[in-house]
Amino acid sequence: xxLYYAPHSRAVSILWLLEEIGQPYELARVDIRSxxxxxxxxxxxxxxxxxxxxxxxxxxxxxxxxxTYLGDRFPQAGLAPAMGDPARGRYLQWLFFAAGCIEPAIAxxxxxxxxxxxRHAWGDFDSVIATLDKAVAAGPWLLGDRFTTADVMIGMGVxxxxxxxxxxxxxxxxxxxxxxxxxxxxxxxxxxxxREAQAA
Numbered sequence: 165x166x167l168y169y170a171p172h173s174r175a176v177s178i179l180w181l182l183e184e185i186g187q188p189y190e191l192a193r194v195d196i197r198s199x200x201x202x203x204x205x206x207x208x209x210x211x212x213x214x215x216x217x218x219x220x221x222x223x224x225x226x227x228x229x230x231x232t233y234l235g236d237r238f239p240q241a242g243l244a245p246a247m248g249d250p251a252r253g254r255y256l257q258w259l260f261f262a263a264g265c266i267e268p269a270i271a272x273x274x275x276x277x278x279x280x281x282x283r284h285a286w287g288d289f290d291s292v293i294a295t296l297d298k299a300v301a302a303g304p305w306l307l308g309d310r311f312t313t314a315d316v317m318i319g320m321g322v323x324x325x326x327x328x329x330x331x332x333x334x335x336x337x338x339x340x341x342x343x344x345x346x347x348x349x350x351x352x353x354x355x356x357x358x359r360e361a362q363a364a
Contacts, residue, residue, distance in 0.1 A: 235313035
């Protein structure tokens, strides 16, 4: 497998997920900050964004889609409820909440946007925080005692939100982040990301 990746980007969530899965993978750096990712990479992802994934003949993009695919592709990792599992629906809900709600909420807070409530489909920042706070308060993970790919995707959003996006300190969200930060796979992924950033 090959992960198309840039340091300090949304691709770090998939890097973390691959570390949780424990299967061999290759990192392929994409220079997204120069403004020109090149024609070859646009064959992989026409949008020119990261992450993207190659697995054999498969090429795919979009973080939530890649996370869903990898969780199902490697059932032995135990990171995704199987089809037919009653937990599957809530798992998918939280997995897609990361890209659909948390990332826009971080951008809203970081950039000081005040979008009209009728025009921004992700919900306002405060609603996203309240929803997430309630979800992680019961803990330890989004699906109770079961750590899943959804925790990776939500967890990376929480990580960036606490660092850059104005997420509240203290309380259930920060406690959830502390549990995530203790995971060796996240520690490895962040170390790889920092090493790659320094080499850039």
